[in-house]
Amino acid sequence: MPESMSAWQLIASGDATLFAIVRLSLVVSLSAVAIAGFIGLPLGAILALTRFPGRSVLIVVINGFMGLPPVVVGLTVYLLLSRSGPLGALGLLFTPTAMIIAQSLLVLPIIAALTRQTIEDLWSEYGDELTAMGVGPSGRVVTLLWDGRFSLITAMLAGFGRAAAEVGTVMIVGGNIEGFTRTMTTAIALETSKGNLPLAMGLGLILISLILVINAAAWGVRVWSEQRTG
Amino acid sequence: MMRASLSDLPLVLDCVSFRAGGTTMLDRLSLTIGPGAPTLVVGPNGSGKTSLLRLCMGLDAPSEGAVSWGGRTNTPQTRRAILFQEPVMLRRSVAANIAYGLAQAGYPRARRAGRTEELLDRVGLLELAARPARRLSGGEQQRVALARALAREPEILLLDEPTASLDPAATRHFETIALMAAHSGTKIVMASHDLGQVRRLAGDVVFMVRGRILEQASAADFFDHPSTPEAAAFIRGDLVL
Numbered sequence: 001m002p003e004s005m006s007a008w009q010l011i012a013s014g015d016a017t018l019f020a021i022v023r024l025s026l027v028v029s030l031s032a033v034a035i036a037g038f039i040g041l042p043l044g045a046i047l048a049l050t051r052f053p054g055r056s057v058l059i060v061v062i063n064g065f066m067g068l069p070p071v072v073v074g075l076t077v078y079l080l081l082s083r084s085g086p087l088g089a090l091g092l093l094f095t096p097t098a099m100i101i102a103q104s105l106l107v108l109p110i111i112a113a114l115t116r117q118t119i120e121d122l123w124s125e126y127g128d129e130l131t132a133m134g135v136g137p138s139g140r141v142v143t144l145l146w147d148g149r150f151s152l153i154t155a156m157l158a159g160f161g162r163a164a165a166e167v168g169t170v171m172i173v174g175g176n177i178e179g180f181t182r183t184m185t186t187a188i189a190l191e192t193s194k195g196n197l198p199l200a201m202g203l204g205l206i207l208i209s210l211i212l213v214i215n216a217a218a219w220g221v222r223v224w225s226e227q228r229t230g
Numbered sequence: 231m232m233r234a235s236l237s238d239l240p241l242v243l244d245c246v247s248f249r250a251g252g253t254t255m256l257d258r259l260s261l262t263i264g265p266g267a268p269t270l271v272v273g274p275n276g277s278g279k280t281s282l283l284r285l286c287m288g289l290d291a292p293s294e295g296a297v298s299w300g301g302r303t304n305t306p307q308t309r310r311a312i313l314f315q316e317p318v319m320l321r322r323s324v325a326a327n328i329a330y331g332l333a334q335a336g337y338p339r340a341r342r343a344g345r346t347e348e349l350l351d352r353v354g355l356l357e358l359a360a361r362p363a364r365r366l367s368g369g370e371q372q373r374v375a376l377a378r379a380l381a382r383e384p385e386i387l388l389l390d391e392p393t394a395s396l397d398p399a400a401t402r403h404f405e406t407i408a409l410m411a412a413h414s415g416t417k418i419v420m421a422s423h424d425l426g427q428v429r430r431l432a433g434d435v436v437f438m439v440r441g442r443i444l445e446q447a448s449a450a451d452f453f454d455h456p457s458t459p460e461a462a463a464f465i466r467g468d469l470v471l
C-alpha cells in the first residue's frame with residue numbers, strides 16, 4: 001500500500017493490496033460467524049430447552065465468555081497451534097485458518113448466549129402448544145430456531161461486529177503478514193504505530209462502512225422476511 | 231376385558247387434585263367422559279376449567295389421583311388435541327401452520343398440501359392460506375388453531391373458551407365447525423362461561439366452582455333441575471363467585 005496516499009485515494013485507484021486486506025477481513029470474520037453460528041445456535045437452543053446438573057453454571061460461564069478478551073483467546077489458540085503445542089503438527093499458526101478458528105471461539109459464546117436467551121423466551125410462549133402437538137426434543141430445537149430467526153439474525157450480527165472489529169486474536173495467531181494474514185484491524189494498528197494516521201483513520205472508516213453495509217443488508221433481509229412470514 | 235382398547239375414551243379422572251404454587255386449582259375431581267355429544271365445562275373465571283382441560287390433555291400430571299384414557303394412564307397424546315384460549319401461531323404462513331400440525335401428527339408429506347387445503351376450507355380460511363398467521367385477527371387465528379388441532383384427527387378435542395373474545399358471527403362460525411367435528415365422531419370437551427353457548431352445544435355439562443365439580447348432568451337436566459344453589463344461580467345469570 002503506497003503510504004503517501006489516503007485511504008480514499010487507495011479505493012479510487014483500485015489498490016490491489018487494500019482490496020486483498022478488505023477481502024481477507026470479510027472472509028475471516030464471516031467464516032468465523034458462520035462456524036460459531038453452526039455450533040452456537042443449536043448449542044444455545046439445547047441449553048434453553050434442556051435441564052441437567054450444572055446447567056446454570058454453564059449458562060453463567062457462557063454469558064461471561066461473551067466478554068472474553070480477544071488477546072487471551074488469541075494467546076490460547078497460539079499456544080494450541082504453535083509448533084510445540086498439541087495441534088502444532090497441523091502447521092496452522094499464522095494462516096487465515098488460524099484466524100478463523102480464533103475468531104470462531106471469540107464469537108461462539110456471544111451467539112450461544114443470545115440464542116439461549118431468545119429460545120428460552122420463545123419457549124415460554126410456545127411450550128404448551130408444542131408439547132400438545134407432541135413435538136420431540138429435536139423438533140423443538142428446529143422449530144424454535146426457525147421461529148426465532150428474526151432475533152437470531154441480530155445475535156449473528158452481534159457476533160459479526162465483534163469479529164470484524166477486534167484486533168487481538170488476528171494479530172496474535174495471524175501475525176499481520178502482508179498479503180497473507182493482514183486484515184483491516186491489524187493494518188490500522190500497524191499504520192497507527194508507523195505514525196501514518198490519515199491512512200489508519202481512512203482504513204478505520206472503510207471498516208466501519210463495511211460493518212454498516214452488512215448490518216443494513218441483514219436488517220433489510222429481516223424486514224423483508226418479517227413482512228412475508230410475520 | 232378381552233383385549234386392550236386403542237381408544238382414548240372413556241377419559242376418566244379418578245379423585246384428581248391439582249396444586250401448583252401453593253394454590254389448589256382442582257380439588258378431588260372424579261369425572262368420566264365418554265363418546266357422544268359435546269361435554270361443556272362451565273363455571274366462573276378461576277373455577278379450574280383450564281386446569282381441568284390441561285390434565286385431560288396430559289399436559290399436567292395430577293398432584294393426587296389418576297387420569298386415564300381408555301383405561302391407560304400413560305397413553306401417547308396422539309389421539310387428543312387441545313385448543314388453548316390464546317393459541318400460539320407459528321411465525322409462518324397460515325398454510326405452513328396447518329402443515330406443521332400435520333407433520334407432527336405423522337401425516338405423510340406427499341399428501342400434506344392437499345390435506346392442508348381441505349382443513350383450511352373446512353374452517354373457511356382458504357383464501358388466507360398464504361398470509362402470515364400472526365397477522366390474522368383473533369377470530370381467524372382461533373380458526374387456524376382449530377384447523378391445526380383437527381389436523382391431528384383427534385378422538386378427543388379439548389377447547390378452552392375458544393369463543394370468549396369472538397363476536398357473535400365469528401362465534402357462530404366456530405361453533406358450526408366444532409359441531410361438524412362432533413358429528414363426525416370427535417368427542418368435544420369445551421370450557422365455556424357463556425350459557426347461551428352451553429345451551430346450543432352441550433350434550434352434558436360439568437359445572438365447576440372453585441376447583442370442584444358441583445354438578446355433572448345432561449344439558450337438559452342441568453338447565454331444568456339444577457341440584458345445587460350455585461348452579462341454579464349460575465343458570466339464572468346471577469354472579470357466582
Ligand SMILES: Nc1ncnc2c1ncn2[C@@H]1O[C@H](COP(=O)(O)OP(=O)(O)O)[C@@H](O)[C@H]1O
Binds near residue numbers: 250254276277280282
Ligand atoms: N400457574 C399457576 N400458579 C398458581 N395458580 C394458578 C396458576 N394457574 C392458574 N392458577 C389459579 O388456579 C385457579 C384455576 O385457574 P383456571 O384453571 O385457569 O380457571 P378457569 O380456566 O376456570 O378460569 C385460579 O384461581 C387461578 O388463579
Ligand SMILES: [Mg+2]
Binds near residue numbers: 280
Ligand atoms: Mg381458563
